Amino acid sequence: MTVLATPYPEDMRAHGGDCCDMGSAAIGTVAMRANINGPRLPEMADPAAYVRVDDTGIHHLHMFVDGLQCANCIRSIEGGLRSLAGVISARVNMSTGRLYVSWRPPQMTALKVANTVQGLGYAVSPYDPATVQDNRDKTDRALLSAMAVSGFAAANVMLLSVSIWAGAFSDMGPATRDLFHWISAAIALPAVAFAGRPFFRSAVEALRHGRMNMDVPISLAVVLAAAMSLHQTIYGREHAYFDASISLLFFLLVGRYLDHRARTKARATASHLLGLAASSATVVDAQGVHHLIPARNVSPGALVFVAAGGKVPVDGVVVDGASTVDTSLVTGESIPVNASCGTSLFAGTINLAAPVRMRVTAAGEDTLLADIMRMVEVAERGRTKFIRIADRAATLYAPLVHVLALAAFGGWWLIAGADVETSLMVAVAVLIITCPCALGLAVPVVQTVAIGTLLRNGILCKSGDGLERLAAIDTVVFDKTGTLTLGRPELLNAEDMDPRILELAGALARHSTHPMSQAMVRACPQSEFAVGEIQENPGFGLSGVCANVPLRLGNAAWCDADQQQVSNGVNLELWFRYGTDDPVCLQFADHLRPDAKATVAKLQRWGIHVELLSGDRPEAVSNIASETGIQTWRAQCLPTEKCERLSEMAGDGRQVLMVGDGLNDAPALTLGHVSMSPATGAEISQAAADFVFQADNLDAVTMAVELARKADRRVRENIGLSIGYNIIAVPIAMLGLVTPLIAAIAMSSSSIVVTLNALRLRLGRRA
Amino acid sequence: MEILVVLIPVALFLGGLGLAAFLWSLRTGQFDDLDGAAMRILLDDEPNAAPPSEDPERTSVSN
Numbered sequence: 001m002t003v004l005a006t007p008y009p010e011d012m013r014a015h016g017g018d019c020c021d022m023g024s025a026a027i028g029t030v031a032m033r034a035n036i037n038g039p040r041l042p043e044m045a046d047p048a049a050y051v052r053v054d055d056t057g058i059h060h061l062h063m064f065v066d067g068l069q070c071a072n073c074i075r076s077i078e079g080g081l082r083s084l085a086g087v088i089s090a091r092v093n094m095s096t097g098r099l100y101v102s103w104r105p106p107q108m109t110a111l112k113v114a115n116t117v118q119g120l121g122y123a124v125s126p127y128d129p130a131t132v133q134d135n136r137d138k139t140d141r142a143l144l145s146a147m148a149v150s151g152f153a154a155a156n157v158m159l160l161s162v163s164i165w166a167g168a169f170s171d172m173g174p175a176t177r178d179l180f181h182w183i184s185a186a187i188a189l190p191a192v193a194f195a196g197r198p199f200f201r202s203a204v205e206a207l208r209h210g211r212m213n214m215d216v217p218i219s220l221a222v223v224l225a226a227a228m229s230l231h232q233t234i235y236g237r238e239h240a241y242f243d244a245s246i247s248l249l250f251f252l253l254v255g256r257y258l259d260h261r262a263r264t265k266a267r268a269t270a271s272h273l274l275g276l277a278a279s280s281a282t283v284v285d286a287q288g289v290h291h292l293i294p295a296r297n298v299s300p301g302a303l304v305f306v307a308a309g310g311k312v313p314v315d316g317v318v319v320d321g322a323s324t325v326d327t328s329l330v331t332g333e334s335i336p337v338n339a340s341c342g343t344s345l346f347a348g349t350i351n352l353a354a355p356v357r358m359r360v361t362a363a364g365e366d367t368l369l370a371d372i373m374r375m376v377e378v379a380e381r382g383r384t385k386f387i388r389i390a391d392r393a394a395t396l397y398a399p400l401v402h403v404l405a406l407a408a409f410g411g412w413w414l415i416a417g418a419d420v421e422t423s424l425m426v427a428v429a430v431l432i433i434t435c436p437c438a439l440g441l442a443v444p445v446v447q448t449v450a451i452g453t454l455l456r457n458g459i460l461c462k463s464g465d466g467l468e469r470l471a472a473i474d475t476v477v478f479d480k481t482g483t484l485t486l487g488r489p490e491l492l493n494a495e496d497m498d499p500r501i502l503e504l505a506g507a508l509a510r511h512s513t514h515p516m517s518q519a520m521v522r523a524c525p526q527s528e529f530a531v532g533e534i535q536e537n538p539g540f541g542l543s544g545v546c547a548n549v550p551l552r553l554g555n556a557a558w559c560d561a562d563q564q565q566v567s568n569g570v571n572l573e574l575w576f577r578y579g580t581d582d583p584v585c586l587q588f589a590d591h592l593r594p595d596a597k598a599t600v601a602k603l604q605r606w607g608i609h610v611e612l613l614s615g616d617r618p619e620a621v622s623n624i625a626s627e628t629g630i631q632t633w634r635a636q637c638l639p640t641e642k643c644e645r646l647s648e649m650a651g652d653g654r655q656v657l658m659v660g661d662g663l664n665d666a667p668a669l670t671l672g673h674v675s676m677s678p679a680t681g682a683e684i685s686q687a688a689a690d691f692v693f694q695a696d697n698l699d700a701v702t703m704a705v706e707l708a709r710k711a712d713r714r715v716r717e718n719i720g721l722s723i724g725y726n727i728i729a730v731p732i733a734m735l736g737l738v739t740p741l742i743a744a745i746a747m748s749s750s751s752i753v754v755t756l757n758a759l760r761l762r763l764g765r766r767a
Numbered sequence: 768m769e770i771l772v773v774l775i776p777v778a779l780f781l782g783g784l785g786l787a788a789f790l791w792s793l794r795t796g797q798f799d800d801l802d803g804a805a806m807r808i809l810l811d812d813e814p815n816a817a818p819p820s821e822d823p824e825r826t827s828v829s830n
Binding site (some may be wrong): 070149156160179187 | 778810
């Protein structure tokens with residue numbers, strides 16, 4: 001909890017007088033203890049608000065749990081909770097990172113449950129299952145059972161059909177054939193009725209709104225084929241298409257299920273991230289008693305206590321205490337600023353050093369954080385205008401299929417003079433042959449393969465159509481801190497230092513969680529010195545004693561350094577003083593990610609325009625820009641300015657990939673045509689971005705772009721393949737030459753061809 | 768060929784049994800947490816564990 005000089009504007013530091021100094025020193029020392037051990041867990045929202053009570057008086061609570069990794073996590077959480085009095089059941093879901101607990105009051109309370117899990121070292125955030133689940137499980141199960149039923153039926157009907165086709169060349173009599181048709185009907189008709197529901201429902205829905213979608217010709221083909229086949233069976237004829245109609249459903253359901261799973265996974269990740277942003281506030285009442293209430297219920301004017309390490313829940317002005325605040329969520333910059341009496345604090349920032357009390361100026365919907373969330377939402381609505389390639393193809397394809405089938409029917413009936421039954425048979429054959437297996441199956445398979453490949457490389461795809469949008473980009477906009485750079489300062493001048501000095505400074509800095517202290521510890525992780533009597537002075541630095549020599553680590557004033565020595569203003573500095581020696585200056589700078597330069601160069605080689613938008617100072621931004629070879633850059637951008645720039649580029653018809661990590665980037669992330677965010681970024685940014693990448697490397701960006709383009713090529717190839725296949729097959733169908741056997745072979749083979757083509761994407765990556 | 772009258776129903780019955788088993792496992796939430804199941808096999812049985820048939824998601828939605 002050192003507090004250091006920062007190159008921040010004067011007004012941020014100079015606010016507030018001496019009114020709090022007495023109190024802050026005392027509070028600061030207390031705060032030391034709280035924060036030293038282990039990583040800081042985010043403050044959790046008040047869980048009581050999310051508890052549901054059922055008729056029998058049992059309380060239920062759902063929570064997101066962060067940090068689940070192995071069997072031991074399950075055991076310690078479930079075991080720890082079940083050993084508590086009153087807990088009825090506790091169950092962790094590893095796949096979704098969720099925890100469900102039920103208990104019987106009064107032995108147990110929601111807060112106790114949450115604290116138990118927090119105490120085990122897992123961050124939890126309660127959520128309301130009604131809002132998060134979004135019925136996704138129900139759709140998932142419905143699709144899966146439809147798929148199982150249609151798969152079972154397709155396999156059995158196909159077996160019977162194969163016997164019929166084989167029998168046509170040998171000695172199968174019409175009686176056996178009819179029996180097989182009846183058995184097929186008995187299997188296929190209920191299966192079609194059950195498994196076809198997702199398509200029928202969507203087709204009816206579309207027609208009711210006067211629209212046309214792919215499900216209309218699908219439903220029509222399946223229902224007509226089944227009805228025609230039944231008619232043929234009843235009259236003992238040979239043209240029964242049961243196998244075609246049910247295996248068509250099966251193939252399409254496989255595609256639909258893959259597509260649905262990719263989407264729900266994306267949505268689940270997003271809601272998880274948003275769930276973690278839930279927070280609660282500690283309100284101090286007139287008697288000085290602390291109450292924990294949900295942050296949205298805090299009213300302006302209230303006095304709120306923010307513990308060291310806690311998230312500032314609402315916007316407010318500090319009235320008591322002095323501390324340093326990590327504002328990276330709001331400004332995107334990683335270096336903390338000082339806060340004392342009179343300083344404005346914004347919701348979402350993190351209080352690093354010492355407890356403070358603040359007077360609330362805005363809460364809930366009026367906070368800066370809520371403003372940014374709103375900007376994200378507004379931008380998100382605009383994005384839904386994007387139409388996926390499969391849907392675009394469908395809008396052309398569906399009417400064409402109907403026209404062809406109608407033309408076949410009309411042509412045979414009116415022009416060729418065939419009877420209604422034959423004409424209808426031909427029309428049904430056209431519908432079956434043209435059915436969009438390639439579109440329905442191949443696009444989801446390409447997506448699933450591509451998303452799986454990305455995931456293995458540490459890139460999480462969060463939106464179903466993200467890959468398609470990524471394939472189209474021609475401009476990349478980077479944020480600086482935390483995106484192009486690592487977002488953590490590194491020691492620059494280690495070579496100029498006496499190693500003893502570094503070790504002493506490292507030993508002292510180990511007692512603090514301040515980002516600069518942690519940078520110091522990273523620079524010198526090992527030290528044989530033991531430092532005692534650690535004192536911390538918010539706004540200045542740390543002091544300690546080693547072998548009876550006083551040590552000081554902090555800003556220039558704290559170490560009595562000559563202010564004139566302050567160097568170029570680009571680097572961050574930390575001063576260290578050993579006893580009465582001259583203070584030494586340790587210089588820090590935020591380093592580029594190791595492959596930032598290569599990534600930018602690669603993008604530029606692909607003909608992609610690269611731009612840099614940062615909230616940082618111009619000197620720092622221009623340095624980074626020239627180092628990476630980015631020509632266009634802007635510094636000191638507010639979130640709204642970033643958004644303006646992105647809208648401007650979109651107005652020029654450019655497809656922009658936005659890469660950013662801070663909360664200040666979140667609106668810009670949603671405004672970009674497509675967006676990426678590192679996993680170290682703010683939760684809201686990760687929630688807003690289409691892709692989240694885990695590694696320290698920026699090459700995730702180029703890899704994702706490359707894969708998206710490959711996937712796009714595969715999708716187009718598949719659409720081309722299915723069009724080519726239709727050009728051959730449709731004339732045959734219109735001439736009335738399609739028998740059930742040909743329909744079955746043609747449909748299965750086209751599905752298999754496009755699926756194999758999609759899987760090439762995976763083979764390509766391995767080679 | 769009269770044997771078909773026996774064999775086809777037998778085949779369909781066996782296949783149907785498999786289908787029914789799958790639908791049952793789906794409905795009882797056995798596919799909800801595939802990662803967790805892989806981990807839980809490593810844990811010792813706890814004498815006081817809650818019955819595994821408990822479906823957390825369902826319980827809460829119904830109230």
